[in-house]
Amino acid sequence: MVFKKMLSAFGVGGPSVDTVLTNPNTRPGLTLDGHVNLVGGDAPASIEQITVGLVTRVEIEGGDTEYAGIMEFHRMAVSGPLQLAPKQQLSIPFQLPVPWETPVTDVYGQRLHGMTMGLRTELAVARAVDKSDLDQVAVHPLPIHERILDAFQALGFRFKHADLERGHIRGVQQTLPFYQEIEFFAAPQYAGTINEVELTFVTSQQGVEVILECDKRGGFLSAGHDVFGRYAVPHSDAGRTDWVQVVDGWLRETTSRYGNLRAHGFGAPHGHHGHRGSGMAGMLGGAALGVAGGLVAGELIEDAFEGDFGGDFGDFGGE
Template identity: 60%
Template sequence: MVFKKMMRAFGVGGPTVDTVLANPNTRPGLALEGQVRIAGGDHDVTIEGIVLGLVTRVESEHGDNLIEFHRLPVSGPFQLAKGEQRELPFSFPVPWETPVTDVYGQRLHGMTMGLRTELAVAKAVDKGDLDHVAVHPLPSQERILDAFARLGFRFKNADLEHGAIYGVRMTLPFYQEIEFYPPPQYAGAINEVEVTFIADPEGVEVVLEFDKRGGFLQPGHDAYGRFRVSHAEADTTDWTAVVEQWVSEAAGRYQGLRSAGGFGAPGHGAPGYGAPGYAHGGGYGHGGGYGHHGHYAGHGHGRGGMGMGGVAAGVAGGVLGGMILGEAMEEVFEDDGGGEDE
């Protein structure tokens, strides 16, 4: 698949830049391959530099901001003669913590991602257009999302929050929340579940936040869980059983809090996958060997619109049955001129 965006820098007669992605689909930890093709205009110019940047929208207490979170220089200064053609190949590494934008080929409502071409000429910078990029989940992330779908959870929304998660090593200034409505068997105890993935070369840190309903003389509160999954274990674990235990623990189906190392997944789950301890109301849990976050640093909970619907047959239907697809890229990025935080 080839994806193109063209821009004419600095008015009529200036150089033309055509960024070509060999494939706009990628995963965290992989790379986007392509070429920046530049054509000289009607006069010689000095190109001071060409830079590519990965751009997305992030929620903060000040509203949505378009931010660039990863940059790659493609070229330093060079002379471009009138009418000259140049092709500059690139391999753009996608950070491991890059949020997921697409599941089963469908854009998650609330998610946007683009690769921006930046051309500098004569001390001026033309940031040009944005090329659509689709970030698909890692196998471990996909298996966990599959498990939520099989248990009947319905997708609500996905967004990016500015800040950091307490106790989790992060390199990006934001994190993703993928939100689900619970199935009927958990609806009496849980309002919704938020899933956050923080990936690295060895595995994925999974953080769960459960919005728990209140009961008789008991106010509602949040419960938090955190656990780690290695990439190698993605295909060797019964994730439905594991996730079912995590959710049941948060819903209070087990009496009291148990040590994280004390038991594995119910039924035929993988040994060693004990349910994490849960922190309630912003405190800290008791899980043996597992850290738990009680607070989100810079956590501004602005909620996007929700998409609800019946759960279609199969896992893809389960994940996407309640999904509203993301906006078209030209609509999402049309307000590129304001509110950028770099």
């Protein structure tokens, strides 16, 4: 009996958890629906809590170095304390709201190179090793995102890479501790002016803030430098605007500036703030992964998503 209790404490013969999503595809502002399926182990188990949370890979600056960490940025409790009998099967439904600022991972049916997203289920078991499960999630763009991305494609920009940067964009209201950068090689008609463009969406229920960072080429007597533009667009404009003309105007206005937006009152748009809380994940709304939790989630993501990071973003291609 003592030996069985020891095995149970190390997770041997304990309960198992498997989360099944009704549909792993979603969009910012919608939900992820599914069931957490439990199967009891060899002995009764006291479940303290069941939670689901969205996790992703974020680039983190530390001193002079930059490294990738796995961050949980949104969490919800599915169940409070419950008793699970030996071999008992239990299915618990849930509906997780997807934050409006959740980064896009898939465009035109392709995974953006550099993006990962997962739903992590955690089963907290009293006096035993916690159990977890990880499911891949695909976040698709909203109509306003699609129109702007379509315009970049129509203008001849080629997709390069996408990632998440930890920090806040100065002057922009954010709820998540990171922002997404979608990088493009310059289209031929802009090649004499800029090398690359980084596009950031900060989305809310009302609309989207569009931040452009253009790597501007140097001239005969001037060095190259980054220039920034910031534009607010309501969701209602998605279907009634000539987006090719709008995006072209944004780019020409942005590249006509010298330096950054300090003269316009924004400061350096991609300013980073310090950690809130401890560990690589910081704290967000009282729910976050510490260093150990982040590393475990990272291993799970690599195992579950290995081979699924690719995707060439439709006709944008990549190099």
